[in-house]
Amino acid sequence: xxxxxxxxxxxxxxxxxxxxxxxxxxxxxxxxxxxxxxxxxxxxxxxxxxxxxxxxxxxxxxxxxxxxxxxxxxxxxxxxxxxxxxxxxxxxxxxxxxxxxxxxxxxxxxxxxxxxxxxxxxxxxxxxxxxxxxxxxxxxxxxxxxxxxxxxxxxxxxxxxxxxxxxxxxxxxxxxxxxxxxxxxxxxxxxxxxxxxxxxxxxxxxxxxxxxxxxxxxxxxxxxxxxxxxxxxxxxxxxxxxxxxxxxxxxxxxxxxxxxxxxxxxxxxxxxxxxxxxxxxxxxxxxxxxxxxxxxxxxxxxxxxxxxxxxxxxxxxxxxxxxxxxxxxxxxxxxxxxxxxxxxxxxxxxxxxxxxxxxxxxxxx
Numbered sequence: 001x002x003x004x005x006x007x008x009x010x011x012x013x014x015x016x017x018x019x020x021x022x023x024x025x026x027x028x029x030x031x032x033x034x035x036x037x038x039x040x041x042x043x044x045x046x047x048x049x050x051x052x053x054x055x056x057x058x059x060x061x062x063x064x065x066x067x068x069x070x071x072x073x074x075x076x077x078x079x080x081x082x083x084x085x086x087x088x089x090x091x092x093x094x095x096x097x098x099x100x101x102x103x104x105x106x107x108x109x110x111x112x113x114x115x116x117x118x119x120x121x122x123x124x125x126x127x128x129x130x131x132x133x134x135x136x137x138x139x140x141x142x143x144x145x146x147x148x149x150x151x152x153x154x155x156x157x158x159x160x161x162x163x164x165x166x167x168x169x170x171x172x173x174x175x176x177x178x179x180x181x182x183x184x185x186x187x188x189x190x191x192x193x194x195x196x197x198x199x200x201x202x203x204x205x206x207x208x209x210x211x212x213x214x215x216x217x218x219x220x221x222x223x224x225x226x227x228x229x230x231x232x233x234x235x236x237x238x239x240x241x242x243x244x245x246x247x248x249x250x251x252x253x254x255x256x257x258x259x260x261x262x263x264x265x266x267x268x269x270x271x272x273x274x275x276x277x278x279x280x281x282x283x284x285x286x287x288x289x290x291x292x293x294x295x296x297x298x299x300x301x302x303x304x305x306x307x308x309x310x311x312x313x314x315x316x317x318x319x320x321x322x323x324x325x326x327x328x329x330x331x332x333x334x335x336x337x338x339x340x341x342x343x344x345x346x347x348x349x350x351x352x353x354x355x356x357x358x359x360x361x362x363x364x365x
Contacts, residue, residue, distance in 0.1 A: 013083075014050025015076045022066050037061040053077065096124035099136040102163035103127050104229040111227060113171045131170055164231035165281060172249040173241060176222035179213065184220030184244045186272045192219050193268060193304050200261045200305075200334035203358050205252075212264075216248065221271065223248045223264075236263040240276040257358040258340025262301050269300030302344075305337050317342060319352040334358065 023033055034044040038061070046052040054062070054077035059070040097120050105123045109116045114130045117123045133139045143166050192215050202208040209225055216223045222241070228234055228251040237249040248267045252260055263282065270280040273296050280297075306314055310331050317323055317338075324342070328335035336357035342348045 014048075014080050015054055015073065016048035016050050018076060019062070019066065020048050033065070036065045050080065093121060093124075095136045096128070097121065099139070099163075100124045100127065102161060103167055104161070104164050104231050107229040107231075108167055108171075111171075111229070113167070127167075131166070161231040164229050165234060168226065168228045168232045168234060168251070169237060169239075169249070169279075169281070172224050172226050172237065172247060175224045175226060176241060176245075176247040176249070179217055179222040179224070181217045181220050181222055181245055184246060186219075186275075189216065189219035189221060189268065190272055192216070193265065197304065198332055200257060200337050201332070203257075205360055220244060221246050221248050221268075223250070225250045225252055227251065228253060234281050235259065236267045237279070237281045238267040238270040239279040243276070246271045246276075252360060255360045256340075257334050257336040257360070260360065261305065261334065261337050262340060262344075265301035265304050266297045268304075269297040273297065273300060302341060305333060306331065306341055314338065314341065315345065315347055317347065319348045321353060321356065324353060324356060 019033075022028075023030065028036075030044050030048070031041065034041050037044075037058070039047070043052060047054075054073050056070065056074060059073035059077075062068075062073045063070045100120055100123055105114070105117075105127055108114045108127065108130065109123075114126045117126045128134065128136070128139065131139055131142070133142055196212065196215060199208040199212055205225065213223045222245060224247065226249060232251070233253065235251055235253045238246065239249075240246045248264070248271065250260065250263060250267070254260070266282060267280065270278075270293075274280070274293055278293075302311075310327075314327065317327060324338055325335050328338045339348075339353045339356045343350050343352070
């Protein structure tokens with residue numbers, strides 16, 4: 001048999017309930033009771049409702065007027081306080097379990113973001129620790145501004161769960177904090193983006209990511225490639241972790257070179273053009289970001305991938321494999337990126353030349 005069999009209701013009864021019952025039993029009005037204990041009417045109302053605390057002095061007065069002992073009334077107050085604390089804990093636990101449904105805890109554990117936990121309560125605790133908060137209310141307060149400030153590039157085909165997006169951003173922040181960066185220098189980054197174009201021709205992320213990270217860190221930008229959970233459909237994000245340290249987060253969601261590099265340059269455009277004005281999370285289903293800012297980031301990405309002096313020639317291309325490959329080689333860019341730009345600009349159909357795109361693969365954990 002369990003050692004603790006005490007009844008613990010999901011409700012609490014303030015000492016005022018006992019006082020009101022005695023007053024009713026004795027036919028005493030609250031006015032007379034207030035006079036007897038030398039309290040004001042409003043104070044008695046607070047006492048009956050449980051808003052007033054029974055001090056040692058008041059406990060003695062209650063014992064004189066209502067009977068029993070002062071110890072009885074102080075214990076009655078202590079039990080009420082304990083019940084309130086217990087219910088607060090249980091409510092918090094209940095809220096945590098409900099909140100747990102909004103975050104991809106299992107995938108977070110599978111991806112190594114949190115330690116595997118046994119039971120929902122332990123999983124909720126692990127997730128709260130991951131986010132660096134003590135409670136669900138703390139999480140909502142900490143991430144309310146983040147989620148409301150998210151500026152999204154529209155993609156009606158995909159819908160993300162806010163908790164999954166927040167988890168992806170949080171893990172990105174953790175990894176970005178581990179990258180040593182020089183002071184943020186947007187002019188230097190703009191110059192470096194020209195040379196980074198050559199990395200688009202490298203097919204292995206294990207080879208180009210270290211170089212990309214190094215070059216961007218020298219400009220003050222922490223670049224992180226982080227696989228997102230299934231419930232997070234984001235392709236990239238840009239935000240400032242501090243005034244002098246921006247993060248550029250990539251999910252590699254489509255696992256193709258054209259999408260990866262366009263997203264990288266798009267997010268770099270947000271950092272350079274729009275600074276810390278927003279938290280940019282691209283690839284989600286929303287229209288909260290203005291067309292102007294998205295158009296600017298798109299234009300920025302397109303102009304860096306295929307410089308303006310080559311765009312007229314690109315627009316004259318057709319779905320001829322050899323012509324596209326020769327053009328890509330001549331301007332020093334991935335052929336997959338060229339195909340992506342041709343499709344994006346409507347020069348060729350979305351079903352044309354996709355075999356020229358390079359597909360990445362996630363390495364096993």
